[in-house]
Amino acid sequence: MAKHLSALFLACSAALALSACSSSGTSQQASAEPKQTKAEKAAAGSNCRSIGEGRKINNKGKNDGYMCSASAALNSAEAKEVLDANISVSYGNPGGKTLVSRQVANAVGKTPEETCQRAFLNTVKRFQSTAAREGKRAVRVTSYFDKQTVGGNQYECHIGTWNSRVVLKGSIH
Structure with missing residues (x-):
């Protein structure tokens, strides 16, 4: 009887261990999928394209460069919410007396398109x-x-480790 209980205990323990391993693998895959999906989303069909890694200070930190569509950002739902409709915005050669503004946005948990658009709109809002x-x-x-x-x-x-940066030169009229 003791041998039978011991064998049953070992069988149950093995089943639980296998179940835990397979559950662990499933949860790891599930947590990796959203990150992969965001990267895929950013790379294909978005308004931003990667231009590679930029200059790092002391060879440390993340610094990924992107080129993004200004018209897509200016025509976005977010732009309609945050920009002043009474002050028109156009993109192109500012001409005349210019100002420069550098703004950032939180990049944690956001796609390159989301964080770059936010930094761009923050900068436009400043102008x-x-x-x-x-x-x-x-x-x-x-x-x-x-x-x-x-x-x-x-x-x-x-886009750095924690935030994204956009620098714009502009003129006001």
Whole structure:
């Protein structure tokens, strides 16, 4: 009888161990899937494309560069919520007297598209605030990362370990 109980105990223990292993593997796969899905989403069909790893300070930290669509960001639902509808925004060569603004956004748990768009809109909002203070009704901005303008409808965004950064040069009218 003792041998029978011992064999039953070993069989149950083995079954539980196998069950725990298979459950553990399933939960690891499930937790890895959303990250993979976000990366896939960012790479395919989004408004941002990777331009590779950027310059690191002392060869430390994450610094991934992206080129993103300014018109997609300016026409997004988020832009309609956060930007001032009374101050028009256009993207391109600002001309005249220009200002520079660098803004960041939290990147933790967000896709490159989400965090870059937020940093871009934060920067545009900063220009709109300046325009409102000076009684102006329009803002014209362009990407100005590392003091280099980017042509077309693209802005440069860099994503570090904790946040994303966008630098814009602009003029108010």
